[in-house]
Amino acid sequence: MNLTLKVWRQNGPSDEGRMVTYKVEDVSPDMSFLEMLDVLNERLILAGDDPIAFDHDCREGICGMCGMVINGVAHGEQRATTTCQLHMRHFADGAEITIEPWRAAPFPVVKDLVVDRSAFDRIIQAGGFISVPAGSAPDAHSVPVKKDDADAAFDAATCIGCGACVAACPNGSASLFTAAKITHLGLLPQGQPERDSRAKAMVEQMDLEGFGGCTNTGECTAVCPKGIPLDTIARMNADYLKASK
Amino acid sequence: MAVTGAILVLFLLGHMAGNLKAFFGADAFNHYAEWLRTMGSPAVPYRVLLTVTEIVLVVAVVLHMWSAVSLARRAAQARPVKYAAKRKSQANGYATHTMRYGGVIILLFVIWHLLDMTFGAVNPKGFDAEPFDRLVAGFDPSRWWVTLFYVVAMIMVGLHLRHGLWSAFQTLGLAGGRSYGKLKATAALVSLVLVIGFLSVPVGVMIGVIK
Numbered sequence: 001m002n003l004t005l006k007v008w009r010q011n012g013p014s015d016e017g018r019m020v021t022y023k024v025e026d027v028s029p030d031m032s033f034l035e036m037l038d039v040l041n042e043r044l045i046l047a048g049d050d051p052i053a054f055d056h057d058c059r060e061g062i063c064g065m066c067g068m069v070i071n072g073v074a075h076g077e078q079r080a081t082t083t084c085q086l087h088m089r090h091f092a093d094g095a096e097i098t099i100e101p102w103r104a105a106p107f108p109v110v111k112d113l114v115v116d117r118s119a120f121d122r123i124i125q126a127g128g129f130i131s132v133p134a135g136s137a138p139d140a141h142s143v144p145v146k147k148d149d150a151d152a153a154f155d156a157a158t159c160i161g162c163g164a165c166v167a168a169c170p171n172g173s174a175s176l177f178t179a180a181k182i183t184h185l186g187l188l189p190q191g192q193p194e195r196d197s198r199a200k201a202m203v204e205q206m207d208l209e210g211f212g213g214c215t216n217t218g219e220c221t222a223v224c225p226k227g228i229p230l231d232t233i234a235r236m237n238a239d240y241l242k243a244s245k
Numbered sequence: 246m247a248v249t250g251a252i253l254v255l256f257l258l259g260h261m262a263g264n265l266k267a268f269f270g271a272d273a274f275n276h277y278a279e280w281l282r283t284m285g286s287p288a289v290p291y292r293v294l295l296t297v298t299e300i301v302l303v304v305a306v307v308l309h310m311w312s313a314v315s316l317a318r319r320a321a322q323a324r325p326v327k328y329a330a331k332r333k334s335q336a337n338g339y340a341t342h343t344m345r346y347g348g349v350i351i352l353l354f355v356i357w358h359l360l361d362m363t364f365g366a367v368n369p370k371g372f373d374a375e376p377f378d379r380l381v382a383g384f385d386p387s388r389w390w391v392t393l394f395y396v397v398a399m400i401m402v403g404l405h406l407r408h409g410l411w412s413a414f415q416t417l418g419l420a421g422g423r424s425y426g427k428l429k430a431t432a433a434l435v436s437l438v439l440v441i442g443f444l445s446v447p448v449g450v451m452i453g454v455i456k
Contacts, residue, residue, distance in 0.1 A: 006329070019329055072330035098330035105323050168335065170342075171316065172323030212323035213316045215246075215344065216412040218336035231421040238418025 001027040001088060004096040005040065007052055010109050017109065019098075029089035033076065034059060034066060036088055053112040061085040061225065064160030067167070068113045069100040074164035074223040082162065082225040102167035106174070106209040119209040120161050120177060126205035127198035128181040130190050149187045156183035158226040165220035165228075171212035176220035178206045179236035180228045186239055199239035246316070247413035249309040254406065254435075256302055261442040267455050268445075271377040278376040306355075313348055340407040347401040354398035361391070384450035392447045403440035407433055 003024045010017030024040050031039070034056050041051035057065040061082040068083055070076035076086045091097065101109050106119040145153075159180035166174050182199050185191035191198070214233060221230045266277040284294040334342065357367065361383055365372035369382040384392050410432035414420040420428055449455040 008329070017326075069328060069330070069332075072328060072332040073335060077333070077335075100328055100330065103324050103326050103328055105325055168332075170332075171320035173320075210323060212320040214416075215316060215341075216408070216415045217341045218338055219334065222335035230415070231425070234415050234418050234421040236418075237416055238421075241418055 001029060001091070001093045003027055003036070003091065003094070006096065006098045007112070008100045008109075009052070009112055010101075011050075012111060013108055027088055029087070031088045032059070032084055033070070033086040033088065034084050053110075053114045055114050056084060059084040062160060064162035067102060067162045067164055069098075069102065069167055071098050074102070074167040075162075075225055079222075080225055080227050082160075085225075102163050104163075104166045104172045104211065106172075106211055107163060107166065115163070117161070117163050119211070120163065120174070122209065123174065123178055123202050123205045124181065127194065127201035128185065130185060131194065132190070143189050145188060153184050153187040156180045156187070156228060156232050159184070159224075159228050160226060162225060164223045164225060166211065168219040168223040169212065169214075170217055170219060171215055173214045173220075174206050174209070174211040175214035175233050175236065176224065176228055176230075178202050179232035182236045182239055183232040186235065195239060196243035199236060200243040203236065203240045246309065246312040247416040249305040249312065250409050250413050252301065252305040253309065254410065256298075256305075257402070257406075257439055261439050264446045265442065267377070267380060268449065271375070274377040274380070275375050310348075310352070313345065317345060338408065340404040343401065343404045344408060347405050350398060350401045351405060354394065354401075357394065358398075380446070381450055381456060384447040386451055389451070392451055395447050396444060399440050399443045402443070403436045406436040406439065410435060 005022045005024060006019050007022060008017060009020045022040060022044075024036065024043075027036050027039065034054070037052060037054060044051050054068060055065045057063040059066070061084060064082075066083040067075060070083070070086070075081060075083050076090070078086050078090055099113065101107075101113045102115045102117075104115075107115040107117055110116050157180075159177060161177060163177070165176035166172060169175075182202060185198060186195045216230070216233070218230055221228060263277055263281075266274045281295050282292045360366040361368050362376075362379060365374065365379060368374075368379050369385070369388075370379045374382070384395075411420065411425070411428045414428055446455065
């Protein structure tokens, strides 16, 4: 396959940045999107150019490091797929592909396609945890959990914090991420004592970071590689309203 | 957004039902208009309940717009650098993307509508005419462009509610789990009923069923 890439290049946080066009020849349809960028980078290095910086780690769709907006869609148009698990067979030969970093004020660009997602860490630090008195793990069945709650909590817990929800949201809102964490902990018995304070603290931190407000467009859940459902946001709103009373 | 929107939806339901009185002739419609002013009498003085409703509505509209502007401003601040590629909507919700400009069209419509039917400023019959005469004159076939504007505005209202109705439940934390299908279907149904109900009157005048 031969492709034309339009890639966002930005030398550092203070650089203005620009779109740069690259031709990539002899791409195998079996390559992942990141492998295709690896091939381009090897050629750039051989030519003495600066390789394109992009985040990646596990390359098996579970770490949440990779993420770029491909042709205007976070992680590309393939549903429920991270960029590393997106394969070139989904693109036509001769295609022109636009690649941009996540765009959000709380996610400043570090270099090229790499953004700083520390804002998510600070939201977690605000309350996305359970304070547990130290001790050995309890027996598995000593605290019963309803199957429905366990399933919903697990669905929410699959969030990998990649930030695609923010990138896709027309409002730049981090509601789906925050709601996934609040739902995950708030549905389980261990999360009950801090349920109200957690929702309040995390939502307030989210707003403090400069993320936009949720208008329930549903763009987040549509691009989420883990398919975190929209009803997590309703749960977050319910917990937050209860805590704000 | 959700609370003020809910107040406005309740008003629209009442308004739409009241409009249908036009199909029962001039007297029924004019009596209805008079009843709005004498509601609760003699316990409540003339026009008190109507005035209270009007104040509540104005406050709701202002707060609704304030919420919308705040959200839009926060959204602009949250994404100072735009995407170069056109962002393709992945959630299939056409109505969702009409909310902001649709809201502006609805606001312009409400201003025209008040000037037309309430104050009579842009109505051929003027303020002193009976409500029914103003209605029939306003949607006269020769003023087809007014009717067209009403049709466009009502479709915008329908789209606005198509998203707004279920979105309000979501915002208040009342939606969830497997209820989205039913909730969204109800939103679509209520929006459709309102649009058809509202449009039946101007179209009725246009084709001569109401005269």
